[in-house]
Amino acid sequence: xxxxxxxxxxxxxxxxxxxxxxxxxxxxxxxxxxxxxxxxxxxxxxxxxxxxxxxxxxxxxxxxxxxxxxxxxxxxxxxxxxxxxxxxxxxxxxxxxxxxxxxxxxxxxxxxxxxxxxxxxxxxxxxxxxxxxxxxxxxxxxxxxxxxxxxxxxxxxxxxxxxxxxxxxxxxxxxxxxxxxxxxxxxxxxxxxxxxxxxxxxxxxxxxxxxxxxxxxxxxxxxxxxxxxxxxxxxxxxxxxxxxxxxxxxxxxxxxxxxxxxxxxxxxxxxxxxxxxxxxxxxxxxxxxxxxxx
Amino acid sequence: xxxxxxxxxxxxxxxxxxxxxxxxxxxxxxxxxxxxxxxxxxxxxxxxxxxxxxxxxxxxxxxxxxxxxxxxxxxxxxxxxxxxxxxxxxxxxxxxxxxxxxxxxxxxxxxxxxxxxxxxxxxxxxxxxxxxxxxxxxxxxxxxxxxxxxxxxxxxxxxxxxxxxxxxxxxxxxxxxxxxxxxxxxxxxxxxxxxxxxxxxxxxxxxxxxxxxxxxxxxxxxxxxxxxxxxxxxxxxxxxxxxxxxxxxxxxxxxxxxxxxxxxxxxxxxx
Numbered sequence: 177x178x179x180x181x182x183x184x185x186x187x188x189x190x191x192x193x194x195x196x197x198x199x200x201x202x203x204x205x206x207x208x209x210x211x212x213x214x215x216x217x218x219x220x221x222x223x224x225x226x227x228x229x230x231x232x233x234x235x236x237x238x239x240x241x242x243x244x245x246x247x248x249x250x251x252x253x254x255x256x257x258x259x260x261x262x263x264x265x266x267x268x269x270x271x272x273x274x275x276x277x278x279x280x281x282x283x284x285x286x287x288x289x290x291x292x293x294x295x296x297x298x299x300x301x302x303x304x305x306x307x308x309x310x311x312x313x314x315x316x317x318x319x320x321x322x323x324x325x326x327x328x329x330x331x332x333x334x335x336x337x338x339x340x341x342x343x344x345x346x347x348x349x350x351x352x353x354x355x356x357x358x359x360x361x362x363x364x365x366x367x368x369x370x371x372x373x374x375x376x377x378x379x380x381x382x383x384x385x386x387x388x389x390x391x392x393x394x395x396x397x398x399x400x401x402x403x404x405x406x407x408x409x410x411x412x413x414x415x416x417x418x419x420x421x422x423x424x425x426x427x428x429x430x431x432x433x434x435x436x437x438x439x440x441x442x443x444x445x446x447x448x449x450x451x452x453x454x455x456x457x458x459x460x461x462x463x464x465x466x467x468x469x470x
Numbered sequence: 471x472x473x474x475x476x477x478x479x480x481x482x483x484x485x486x487x488x489x490x491x492x493x494x495x496x497x498x499x500x501x502x503x504x505x506x507x508x509x510x511x512x513x514x515x516x517x518x519x520x521x522x523x524x525x526x527x528x529x530x531x532x533x534x535x536x537x538x539x540x541x542x543x544x545x546x547x548x549x550x551x552x553x554x555x556x557x558x559x560x561x562x563x564x565x566x567x568x569x570x571x572x573x574x575x576x577x578x579x580x581x582x583x584x585x586x587x588x589x590x591x592x593x594x595x596x597x598x599x600x601x602x603x604x605x606x607x608x609x610x611x612x613x614x615x616x617x618x619x620x621x622x623x624x625x626x627x628x629x630x631x632x633x634x635x636x637x638x639x640x641x642x643x644x645x646x647x648x649x650x651x652x653x654x655x656x657x658x659x660x661x662x663x664x665x666x667x668x669x670x671x672x673x674x675x676x677x678x679x680x681x682x683x684x685x686x687x688x689x690x691x692x693x694x695x696x697x698x699x700x701x702x703x704x705x706x707x708x709x710x711x712x713x714x715x716x717x718x719x720x721x722x723x724x725x726x727x728x729x730x731x732x733x734x735x736x737x738x739x740x741x
């Protein structure tokens with residue numbers, strides 16, 4: 177702290193500390209604590225706030241266990257997000273490995289740019305592009321009909337399948353960059369040496385590339401899972417009443433059910449799920465927080 | 471020899487598939503803009519038209535939503551970039567466990583689902599200050615995590631900063647204010663530009679957080695989502711096409727700036 181003061185002087189230090197305090201307190205920590213506190217209170221009309229009924233309660237959390245539909249949607253959100261994460265990992269690993277270890281140096285800038293550009297494009301627009309593809313009279317049905325694979329058009333929109341396919345597309349770039357960054361730092365000589373010593377490519381990947389890529393795998397999985405579980409845009413556009421996502425339940429508590437306390441409890445459950453996944457991935461892959469936010 | 475060729479062939483095929491997968495959906499969406507069908511599709515092709523751009527141009531609510539998005543974006547730049555800068559300046563001078571703790575706290579909004587950022591902001595500001603959803607809360611909620619992106623960009627640049635420059639200026643009698651204005655700030659200028667661009671793009675495309683704190687205000691991204699669900703016409707594709715073109719332009723400019731900066735950095739090491 178004395179170094180901060182020495183470097184920036186009293187005035188600037190004051191401004192810096194004030195700005196950081198404002199950010200972390202008013203924008204990050206207090207809102208989270210408020211939301212958590214809010215979730216442990218019953219939903220009451222304004223006149224009864226602070227009255228005898230305004231007590232600490234876990235009822236909002238029990239709702240998830242008693243409401244079978246909500247519980248099923250919550251569990252589906254978990255496995256579907258895990259499926260999205262695993263699929264993106266499998267699809268991205270070969271691409272990341274190629275870019276990081278195999279691709280000729282002069283072709284690399286263009287290839288990276290081709291990955292960066294879709295990454296910048298609005299998530300909602302990328303979701304919308306799949307809305308068009310999966311539509312009842314869209315190109316996917318037209319192609320499948322023409323190939324004779326199906327006899328009549330299928331409804332791809334409004335089901336879990338469409339949502340999952342859309343999510344893989346929308347979040348795939350959050351997997352490929354962490355993987356690429358991790359594999360890129362691997363010395364090519366290690367692969368050469370393993371090959372010279374007679375290792376097949378499967379063994380090279382299992383014993384050398386994959387262990388080295390662990391931090392990247394962890395980061396990619398954490399980002400993808402968090403984005404998928406917390407996604408609202410993709411299920412809202414590609415899903416329907418029969419394929420609701422947990423975030424949509426939360427939204428309904430706020431803006432249709434008008435029960436903010438209940439919504440806050442569900443939001444906190446989602447947050448705990450994501451934190452649990454992060455901690456699990458960090459333990460499994462033995463990485464620290466500094467590796468994650470790069 | 472043949473095994474190596476086969477592997478190269480398979481790798482090449484996989485890459486073509488992968489990049490095709492990335493770009494084909496966007497291409498289909500773009501192509502549907504020019505189809506005179508009332509519903510955006512490419513099958514069947516009903517003939518080429520530019521009418522949907524005209525329809526988009528005449529859409530008053532689209533312009534209003536664009537105005538809202540621009541205001542929110544400007545607000546986020548004004549709030550999140552200075553916050554991120556202050557945070558990076560502070561972290562740069564800390565070397566203790568306080569640094570690790572603060573860093574974790576600062577990046578935590580990036581690991582929090584966007585809907586939760588929106589919800590916590592909504593609840594907090596209503597309960598403490600009686601502020602309900604609208605432009606102000608949208609700026610506040612978006613800034614809470616966009617400031618973290620800005621902080622990461624500033625930290626990366628400060629890492630390569632030579633503190634001897636500041637020391638020398640202070641020894642020569644400059645005040646702290648002068649050192650900051652004449653040395654630190656000019657050095658950080660490229661990062662301020664890229665942080666502003668990133669903040670704007672992040673704000674512009676945000677949906678999950680905005681949805682909860684927008685009140686009655688509609689940003690362009692929210693407007694597009696509403697249009698897709700109620701009243702979808704290829705005018706939405708026309709809008710998407712325009713936005714994608716602008717995004718690609720922005721991304722290319724950003725990449726060029728970043729690479730030029732990286733080259734300059736690499737060059738200055740030898741000096």
